[in-house]
Amino acid sequence: MNVKNLSVDYKVYGGQLKVLDGINFYVKNNERVGIIGETGCGKTTAMKTILRLQANNAVVRQGSIEIENSSVLEMSDSDFHNYRKERVAMIFQEPMIALNPVFTIGQQIEDVIRHASEKKLKKAELKQKARDVITSVSLPDADRILKNYPFQLSGGMRQRVCIALAISMAKKLLIADEPTTALDVTIQAQILELINQIASKKKMSLILITHSLGLTRNTTDRMYVMYAGSMVETCSTKRLYDNPLHPYTVGLLNSIPRLTGKEFSNGIPGRLPDYLNPLPGCRFQDRCPNVMEKCRKSKPPEIEVEPEHWVACYLFEQKGDKS
């Protein structure tokens, strides 16, 4: 998948919220990519645009999205529909809202399977497939769960069902949008391991969206750091933790409390900029400790500091010129 210079606005009373400001990113086959960012930085907007699930008031101002060399934004609705059901799947943040409370788990899974399969399936076949899907996410007692309604299951089980729904047909790309925020740490660990296992077993690419830097460390190969609608840094996961460069990434990593009990910083002062009338230049300028004259005038380009390590910051314009 390849996303180029994507900008998305939301039309609201009083103007347009310029949420996504020209983001670029790509995902290779079999790659596990993490997207990190705080509340309101546009992570979910980006993913919804990829799946064409945007809200009614969202407008794609510019840019292109390509999945396997076909352009997502230019496809007709029905083409895209077919395309999406074969290739892309998404796990949503809140499993209680993602599942329909008035249908049983069985009905919902069978719907997905029926919709996604090419030939018509018999009832018994459908049942069997639904049962397989439930067992594949290591849920015990599949027959009982298929008869249950979502509210009869616990949070962890519901999220497993959502994963089951997402992977029920062979897919190429799995998008997990904060799959564990609503869950406890012990369950979080289990769910992440499950997603990881399934992605590698089915040879899927994975996009893991989260605000917790701890989660991506063991689950992803490459990371994007997002701030206020722009990608500020991207590199391999290991490098990001060992050698973060962008002032926002550094600030973010420093504000995480450590198990070793080392002191942690005061965090990053200020808050997200106004999307309605964004200031010209870098969107991090008001919170950046090393802001320069230049940053206020124009948006910094993405600079390749080392191979595969891109930073959108003027600090790294010339190598060795870090002041």
Next chain:
Amino acid sequence: MNQEFINIKNVKKYFHIEKDLYVKALDGIDLKINKGETVGLVGESGSGKSTLAYTLMGMYEPTSGEITLKNTDIAMKAQKRSLSIKRDMQIVFQDPSGSLNPRISISNILSRPLLLHKIVSKKDLHEKLIELLATVELPEEHLYKFTPAIGGGEKQLVAIARAIATNPEFLILDEPTSSLDVSVQGKIINTLLKLKKELNLTYLFITHDLSLMRNVADRIAIMYLGKIMELATTKDFFENPLHPYTKMLLSSIPVISKEEEQLIPKEIKSQGEIPSPVNLPQGCRFITRCPYVTEECEKKESELVEVEKDHFVRCLKKF
């Protein structure tokens, strides 16, 4: 310094659902909190940590058990408590957008406790308000703002300012940063630590974030289905965790560096989920998820035993 400050003895809180069914939210809690220390309370959702906080604050009346604050009985609803007890205990809630009224100005929010407890006269009110905001490092102009106009971190600072307005001795912090982004969490925590030193406060700090606990608490208590499973000093807790549940919690923490990884117990993996507090399992309540279950565990539940000095564990295993 080690004067007995808060003493919780065998406190139970059952919520009635129907006929003979009860949710045993607190099922016999024993905890002493000394003056000037920070006790961390950790547990998954449904373990009863918020119920304990609300029972201490008098939002619930305990079903049975004793709670004393400086030897005064406070095992009752807040309405029955004297004004001076209410002044001495305050709470900061998880979500400041929910706990602060969006329709009244911050000046109004902060004046209420000051006037109710007669901390200042009306004449000096304005000065005191500015001073309060200054203690949490917010500028004066915030007095005239309404809470929807300020960021989440700033809102939580206002909630903290409101809690310390009455000069309390004891503060309950119910997940004060879990609704905030990490980049603002640091500011809140450092402010809380600073205030504790300056005002000589005692904290009961509730959170599910163990890495955060490592940095703020003096002692840590782990709760599971209404009971304390392990209680130890922070150092002991992380260097020598004993209860299988504690190890499971620690092994689930996502960490960001190699040094941290070494502190995580490897021998145990997270499995299963917390059962419903309506139908507790027979015997030990952790039996459904514990990898070391023996026959004995199914028969009876262990007491909270002091294994080492100041290190209590509720488990039948020999340590």
